Amino acid sequence: MNKVILMGRLTRDVEMRQTPNGVSLARFSIAVNRRFAGKDAQQQADFINCVAWRQTGEFIARYFQKGSMIAVVGSIQSRSWDGQDGKKQYATEVVVDEAYFTGSRAETGSQGGGYQNQNFGGQGGFNGGGFNAPQSQPKQGGEPDFGDDFDMDGFSDLDGSEDDLPF
Secondary structure (H helix, E strand, O other), X not given: OOOEEEEEEEOOOOEEEEOOOOOEEEEEEEEEEOOOOOOOOOXXXXXXXXXXXXXXXXXXXXXXXXXXXXXXXXXXXXXXXXXXXXXXXXXXXXXXXXXEEOOOHHHHOOOOOEEEOOOEOOOOOEOOOOOOOOOOOOOOOOOOOOOOOEOOOOOEOOOOOHHHOOO
């Protein structure tokens, strides 16, 4: 099984490109804090390179920038190529299937929710599927419109009362 879940801050603005066939591609890196601090008690971070294709990449490029908190779900992919000097070059990166807001509204300029691909296809592409993402442009206030049934606290409206909760 190849599944990666990461949460951290973008280390730079998202780099958006298109392939010659017109497929959107977003590249970015995330600083992810390690679970435990070292002997000097200073928190250490790993810098993870990520790539997101098509609508997921467009979503990330639109709503995230350097310093934004983000959570991603995807898989690790390694690739290799011959460099200009003739030596074999290698890269390992996370191919992002889903991306979520994780910071506060003040940090991200928007609210909870995310963008996910339900039918992920091989090679970092998509086979369509259902998506959970803003479908319209942000309003004047800078917040995206998630629809009428979306509670602005980041939770969908629930039918029932708190008395129905098991805790």
